[in-house]
Amino acid sequence: MAPSQASYAPSLGKLLKSLNGQTLEASIESLIYLLKRRQIKGDDCADATAHLLRQVVAKSKWSDVDQLLTRVQNVGSRLAQAAPHEPTIGNIVRRVMGLIRDEASEDRNADDFGSESVEDIQTLSVNAPQPPKPAPFTSRPPTLATVASFHASKAKSMFNLLSVADTLDSPATGASTPMSQAQPTSVSALRSEVLDGINEIMDEISQADDQIASFAEVQIQPGDFVLAYLPSRTVERFLVKASARRRFTIFIASLEPPQASSSNDPYAAxxxxxxxxxxxxxxxxxxxxxxxxxxxxxxxxxxxxxxxxGGLLVDSGASVAAQAAHAYAKPVIALGGVFKFCPEDPSDEIAGETGDSSSYVSYADGSKVDALEVENTVADYVPPELVDVYLTNLGPQTRHHLASIMADHYKPEDVGFSLIPGEV
Amino acid sequence: MATEATGAPAGATPPQGGNQTTAAPVNPATTTPANPAQLTPAQLKAKAKADKAARRAQVKETKAVVAAADAAKTTVDAKGNKGKGKQDGPQSQSKTSPQHRASVSGRRPSTLAVEKDVRSGIPECFSHIPMAKRIPTAQAHKDVHPAVLLVGQQMATFAIKDSIARLEATLLAFRKVIGSYETPKGNSLSRHFVPHVLNPQIEYLTECRPMCYSMGNAIRLLKAKVNDFDIDTPEEEAKEGLLETIDLFINERITLAEFVIARNAAKQINNGDVILTYGRHRLVEKTFLLAKKNGQLFDVSIIDDPYDRGGQELASSLQQVGIRVFYSPNLGGLRANVERATNVLLGTEAIFANGSLHAAAGTADIAVAATNASKKVIVLCETINFDRERVSVDALTYNEIDPEQNTSESFRLLFDTTRDKYITGVITEFESGTGNSPAQAILALLRKQEDPTAIA
Structure with missing residues (x-):
């Protein structure tokens, strides 16, 4: 909820400051704790994940691409499992893994061919023979194999690590294997390229709100009555931007009355x-x-x-707003950066997530505590048919275009990543 | 802006009060130059302290005006006694309750000034919607009966809030009014009672909180009864007749109706059902308790209104008799709740002539969600809550602003309108046995049954 934004923001800031001073494992652990305690949530999750993966790439020891991918994947799934209600964590991990694959193939191909355009074709032709493209399932066995082999090799020496990577270099192990040919000499080059790429993702996340807001003027017309449900930072920026050029009225809606303790208006600013x-x-x-x-x-x-x-994971109650709009045939505009596009199907568990019930039933009232099954839903799912416009940092999108955006941003072999358990 | 707001009604009053010669001296009191001048900067700055001072000033001003207005009224009344039925307003008011406010405040400009202040936070696009307001008993019309005064206060503070409770309280208070009524010399009850005794009571109640539609229906029937009396019916006989009418009305349309509806609705609950309901409604609660008593095994899923929390009381009363209750504190869990439910049972304040429900805000959202999920939506409603004159397709036609939530920042409507397409059936005390008659069918029956009396 909006009022708590102020209280959790510092902990993200603190974490980011501490990243450089801490060991990598300590940083991972502290982020996991923050995620579990929900002191980092919403858009900050994506940001924090990107920062941490940056540390993973920069600090951890790796000598070839497969090792790096495995590292990122392991850390990524630990984070994703710490906060299964935040799908953006998985999105960022997928983005980073895709980035590493791109950079690696670029490196390798750059040796063979000079120009980038040829390299693109090359990537395609390399990937094409791998038979079924909708990859979550086909890509799983190889990645599992890499995880397993990585663990098997963990106890061994550095030399063995390399040799494990070599044994993986057989055609049967799937899409990720050819990249393991990357020469150790290019590791530092690859590292800096990947770090640049992660910086770009971080920029994308931080600029998404502004970019989305730049479409405000088109979407909001003078004299409009706009209903903003539980405005997030993204929505707030969008509305403020619109207010620069348009005279309109905003209704701010939420399910619950403001907390009795904070009598002041949460949206005063x-x-x-x-x-x-x-x-x-x-x-x-x-x-x-x-x-x-x-x-x-x-x-x-x-x-x-x-x-x-095309369905949305939203704050509890937003589906009520969407449904009411639908009943009156009013357009529903969902705001969200492309980094929130999640190449998965919605899960009932996350959308029906229930939260703290203590504020609804006083624990002093024993009979009620015993008798009531209080269900305070904190997350909600909006079915695709209730959403009219997806307004992203790449502009407004329709449901039919989502698939191609997903395809642009994620590698098929990374789509199923969150299914893989973390370090066992 | 504030000057305009306070200035406008005062300026508008003279033409209205033009035929009341005594109303003229009242106006200067409201437009005393000093007061608005103090008010304007205070409201503009909107600083708490200044605001408080302004409010105090206004209260003072109001008191002064009321004193003047009361003085004015006594003279009007004196006149009214001579030339009969001078007050046209009240008679037309009783027909259409939402319009009461305008004519009432025309009669007493001071209340409009106070009201403007309270209502200043209301967004322009909702400014037509009335709001309950607490009127100090000292400011009430002198003709208002003490019992009615009490009921008015209870309504203004929402101590009595649902439509049937308000109706019953009103009728019981009117019983006392009739009991203590004595026809003045040279007058007949059938000519004098309604304009000079009953109407001021109705006006006052409407000022406290806009009348609900059941009250409108009941008052119309009561007035019809008075009109039925011959001009020389003895006073005692007429009073007896009115009291009997009220008693019969309470018995038939409230007590018996409740019993029959609960009985019919309980038959709709089967073993293994999960019934979804919204907030706490008397009829729904009665139905659950009766169905449980009949031996049905079912679960109840309650979605509560966070601005009312009546659902918690319903939950504990159901849980005491051993019904399993799922409780959602707000509409957040609507989707999951609707999916789990076998059908939806809703109470309502009123049903309009086009079959729309006028019910606690949030009801429509539940009905829409249930309809989208192809679940049955059954509404329980006494026939006295059917309004056969009004038609409403959206919630902004007839509604009320919640005075508790009305601040400069926030705003809330008490009711919403559920179109008939989101309702599977209505259970009333009428169509015994069939729980699935659409509202239109019941309206048609009502029209047939009641129209003769309504015209008379």
Missing amino acids: LRKKLNAGGVKMVSIASNGLMAYMSRVNKVIFSAKAVYQN
Whole structure:
């Protein structure tokens, strides 16, 4: 929820500061703890993951691409398991792994061919013979094999590590193997290239909100009544940007009344900014949203993740807003950077996640505590048919275009990554 | 802006009060130059301290005006006694309750000034929607009966809040009004009672909180009864007749209706069902308890309204008789709850002539979700809550603003409107046995049954 943003932001900052001073393992552990305690959540997860993977690439010892991939994958799945409710962690891990594969093949091909365009074709032709393309399942056995062999070799010497990598270099082990041919001499070059690539991902994450906001003017027209459900930082920036050029009215909706302890308005800062732009902001203190929908022109909220079917993982209650909008045939605009696009199918467990119930039933009331099965849902799923526009840092998208964006950003062999258990 | 707000009604009043010669001296009191001048900068700065001072100033001002207005009224009333039925307003008011406010405040400009202040936070696009308000008993019309005063306060503070409870409280208070009524010399009850005794009570109640539709229906029937009396019906006989009407009304339309509806609805609950409901509604609760008593084994899934939390009370009352309860504190778990449920049982405040529900905000969201998931949505409603004159397709036509949530930052509507396409069936005390008649069928029956009396 919005009010808590202020309280968890420092812990991310602290973590990022400490990254350089700590050993890699300590950094991983402290991030895992922060994720488990949900002191880092939402968009910060992606940022933190990218920072940590950067450390993995920079600090850990690796001598070829497969080792690096395995390292990243192991750390990645530990993070993803620490916060299964944050699919963006997996997205970033996939992005980094794809990046490593790209850089590695680029390196290798750069030796053979001079130009990049030829290299692209080469990559295609290398990948083409691997039979079935929808890869989660075909890619699993080889990656599992790499994990296993990595562990098997762990106790052995550095020399053995290399030799294990060599034994993997057989056609049967799948797409990742050819890259293990990368020469040890190119390790430092590869490292710096991968680090640059991760920096780019980090830039993408940090700039996503601004880029999304740049489409605000197109989406919001003068005189609109916009319903923003639990505005995240992304939505806030979007609205503030729109307020610079447009006069409209914003309804802010949430399921719960503001906490009794904090009597002040959680959106005071946003209100101030919007009022400065001459935009009216009204908090709608209501459980249901159907009552207001006849007045509303469009509904805006941010997605925590966009699944490959076009469904959204959202804050609890956003599906109520989307459903009400749908009933009145009002457009629903979901905001979210491309890094939130998750090449998976939605999971019921995450979308039906329940949270703390203590604020709803007083523990002083024993009979109620015993009797009630309180279900405080904290995450929610919006089915694809309720979403009209996916507004990303690459511009507005439709459901039909999502697949090609996913394909652009993830390698098929990395799609199934989170299925693999971490270090056993 | 504040000057305009306070200035406008005062300026608008003279033409309205033009035929009331005594209303003229009231207006200068509201427009005393000093007060608005103090108010404007205070409101503009919106600093807490200044605001408080402004409010105090206004209260003072109001008191002064009320004193003047009361003085004015006494003269009006004196006139009214001579030339009968001077107050046209009340009669037209009782027909259409939401419009009461305008004419009421026309009669008493001071309340409009206070009201503007309370309502200043309301966004422009919702400014047409009325809101309950607490009126100090000292400011009430002098003709308001003490019992009605009490009921009015209870309604304004939402101590009595659902439509049937309000109706019952009103009728019981009116019983006392009738009991203590004495026809003035030279007048007949059938001519004097409604305009001079009943209407001020209704006006006051409406000022406290806009009337609910069951109250409107009941008052219409009561007035019809008064009109039925011959001009020279003895007072005692007429009073007896009215009291009897009220008693019969409470018995038939409230007590018996509740029993029949619960009985019919309980038949709809089968072993193994998971029934989803929203908040706490008397009829729904009765139904669950009765079905349990009948030996049905079922679970109840309650989605609560976080602004009311009635669902918690429902949960503990159900749990006491051994019904398994799933409790969701808000609509967040709507999807999962609807998927688990076998059908949905909802209570409502009123049903409009086009079959739309007028029910606690959030009801529509549940009905839509259930309809999308192809679950049955059954509504329980007494026929007295059917409004056969009004039609509403969205929640902004007839609604009320929640005074508790009305601040400069936030805003809340008490009700929403559920279109009939999201409702599988309505159970009333009428169609005994069939639980799945659409609202339209019941409306048609009601029209047939009640129209003769309504016209008379």
